[in-house]
Amino acid sequence: MSTAGPLPVRPVLLVLDAAPRPRLGRLTGRARVEYADASTLPGRLPHADVLLVWDFTSPAVRRAWPGAGPRPRWVHTASAGVDHLICPELVASDTVVTNARGVFDEPVAEYVAALVLALAKDLPRTLDLQREREWRHRETRRVAGGRAVVVGSGPIGRAVVRVLRALGLTTALVGRTPRTGVHGPEDLDRLLARADWVVAAAPLTPETYGMFDARRFGVMQPGAYFVNVGRGRLVVEEALARALERRGIAGAALDVFADEPLTPGSPLWELPGLIVSPHMSGDTVGWRDALGAQFVELFEHWAAGRPLPNAVDKKRGYVPGH
């Protein structure tokens, strides 16, 4: 329960459930683990000391939180983004929110490299031609020497910058607050206008919601490519669709969408020059185990009364720093 005071000996750890379940064997005897789904969450929330949001695709927490009764004093989400659980009542509370900062950085960066290279080397067309058994030589683009703008200066954005630099690109990083090596939002349009590659890796906050709109796609070069591995709603999808249809930009790859999963009827599946992938950029073999291990490590901090790493600034919507 959220009342301040000494930690309980065997706290109730409530898990918002998803298959496969986290491996929490190391907490045996140290926590009473209970599982909830969207329907049982509201009733169990008042009795929980800790909430592990294992089903990080669910809006259940944001829906259940404003209800009556005490609330867990710590909420951890097994995801980098926290937009799916933040609500005014949670922001106003004493509850500490932590996220999976660090687990996804390098995998997402590799995935971005894969998308950038696939677009540069025209791989989707190569696979189309292969299916048609047609040998058609084309010239493709170099990535080395190109200019990339990475929006989002957290650990994922910085990992993306590292891998793109390793491939010989020049990079510019854009974050909320300008600092050494990071441009502020006021530089974005100027940077977009000369970028070959634009990578969105920002958290979803009121400031970033819909930031890639018709005006910003209009600023980009016709030869530029856009990649989103952040959050779907960073992008005004209709604006991206129009930019692709009228060849305002050369191509794009989306791993995240305003509404997930993308329904079969979505027009995004068939946009020209667009690669659609099902929100999996960070999910390399073993990712669930890494997320479980990270939670257990944070639990050790919490049980010892130490400050929690990865504590989210609930107002900003991400872990500040660096």
Next chain:
Amino acid sequence: MSTAGPLPVRPVLLVLDAAPRPRLGRLTGRARVEYADASTLPGRLPHADVLLVWDFTSPAVRRAWPGAGPRPRWVHTASAGVDHLICPELVASDTVVTNARGVFDEPVAEYVAALVLALAKDLPRTLDLQREREWRHRETRRVAGGRAVVVGSGPIGRAVVRVLRALGLTTALVGRTPRTGVHGPEDLDRLLARADWVVAAAPLTPETYGMFDARRFGVMQPGAYFVNVGRGRLVVEEALARALERRGIAGAALDVFADEPLTPGSPLWELPGLIVSPHMSGDTVGWRDALGAQFVELFEHWAAGRPLPNAVDKKRGYVPGH
């Protein structure tokens, strides 16, 4: 003509033609440029001082060379490989053969990175699912931390090693002659047995012909991937097909083939887990201009009587050194 002696004032430069033609404006007044195709090459060869093999896909030189009459004293091919023109009579002659060493290194290495990442991130399946409008999340592989074996220790193989290392892979380079940083052929099987990635970037020579055969695919791990950007006949294609069909290896990407272009009837188009691309790994925008400029630069050396860089060891079939 191939007789030794002083260079002619305006040598005859014969170009084995392909569209678009090379830009040779800088040689205006300094060479008489003539064009030949496969049918006219035999008749023109005796009058040529220099032969530029601009159509580097053609076997015309190897067919025409053994005929009667003098031969050019210098042959340059606008390709990295020279296997399409080497014949015993050319090897025995005084004619110097040069190749396009250096033009393709970095582009091919980028292309290899694109293929490796596409296979690791299961991109062909993602594009299949996109076409089916099906949202299906999967776990993918990390490339960082994996082990790659690169076969071919020339400039292309070394560029491949650089880019794979930049992506966090551990690499081993295999060449004809063991030296610092390069394994000899005797280490190959041991290295293949523990590789996650095998990249073929070797020239086609009697030693490398068919080196990737049933036995070598059998040595590889079931989780390993094979990429060929060297020459098609490095690979016994039937053996690769069987390895893929029985899941002896996890997947492959071929940019080169025993017979090019691949015919619509080839079974390779539809092998499970195989990416087929039409011999374009090095051909990034501007590649033809780079090849033309390289030839003009070599011509300056030749006209000044200086030794030619990129001179091929005709017996070995590549430019030795490093």
